[in-house]
Amino acid sequence: MSAPRVFDQRRRALLVAGGAIVLGGALCRRDAFAQGAQPTKLHIGIIGSGNIGGTVGALWIKAGHPVLFSSRHPDELHDLVTRLGPLASAGTVAQAIDFGDALLIAVPYGALPKIGQEHRDALTGKIVLDACNAVPSRDGDIASEVERNGIGATSQKYLPGTRLVRAFNTLSYAILAREANRAEPRLAIPIAGDDAEAVRVAQILVRDAGFAPVLVGKLADARRFQRGSPGYGQSVGAAELRRTLSLSP
Numbered sequence: 279m280s281a282p283r284v285f286d287q288r289r290r291a292l293l294v295a296g297g298a299i300v301l302g303g304a305l306c307r308r309d310a311f312a313q314g315a316q317p318t319k320l321h322i323g324i325i326g327s328g329n330i331g332g333t334v335g336a337l338w339i340k341a342g343h344p345v346l347f348s349s350r351h352p353d354e355l356h357d358l359v360t361r362l363g364p365l366a367s368a369g370t371v372a373q374a375i376d377f378g379d380a381l382l383i384a385v386p387y388g389a390l391p392k393i394g395q396e397h398r399d400a401l402t403g404k405i406v407l408d409a410c411n412a413v414p415s416r417d418g419d420i421a422s423e424v425e426r427n428g429i430g431a432t433s434q435k436y437l438p439g440t441r442l443v444r445a446f447n448t449l450s451y452a453i454l455a456r457e458a459n460r461a462e463p464r465l466a467i468p469i470a471g472d473d474a475e476a477v478r479v480a481q482i483l484v485r486d487a488g489f490a491p492v493l494v495g496k497l498a499d500a501r502r503f504q505r506g507s508p509g510y511g512q513s514v515g516a517a518e519l520r521r522t523l524s525l526s527p
């Protein structure tokens with residue numbers, strides 16, 4: 279393969295020509311997930327294909343989901359998509375948003391405002407799993423905003439109109455890669471979101487990646503597992519994480 283499989287103009291033309299069919303299929307996939315069924319697999323777009331995005335995306339491919347990894351330089355993703363096989367493709371951020379029934383965003387936190395502004399219309403209504411962490415030494419003033427207002431509220435502010443769920447932000451990519459699909463008890467992934475359907479989709483995708491989702495609450499409750507909080511960095515099973523966060527069994 280001489281170049282990454284890019285979500286190109288030919289596929290876009292097919293989507294335009296068969297728009298109603300494609301839209302109907304995406305809605306059926308999303309509705310099936312919302313009801314807890316999986317007759318088909320969701321298309322997933324990854325915004326930020328580094329350690330976390332690349333690792334979690336690879337786990338979803340292993341579970342049978344088509345995944346489009348995005349970058350400002352899609353050609354640099356050639357080795358990744360070649361290694362992951364025919365369910366993996368590469369493209370721009372805009373193409374990943376267009377492709378995905380659901381999205382994972384895993385970029386330096388300071389990049390969120392620009393992504394939200396540049397892709398606001400395309401992101402509106404999208405289910406987005408937000409794995410970004412605010413690091414003061416890297417992200418500057420926006421990290422202070424996260425400390426004041428909580429990471430859930432801050433991410434929603436900069437990704438307006440999205441159906442946002444916080445997920446996959448508490449553990450390193452090395453732990454995720456090593457512990458995915460381990461014997462019970464599976465490694466716990468805390469999640470939080472305000473949109474009930476988006477939360478259900480996130481729960482299924484966490485399970486498909488090989489982990490146990492633990493619903494902490496609404497987006498405001500994502501503060502409880504943001505960087506530096508008691509729920510952050512907990513490499514434990516679901517029951518132990520619930521005890522740590524004083525959640526109901």
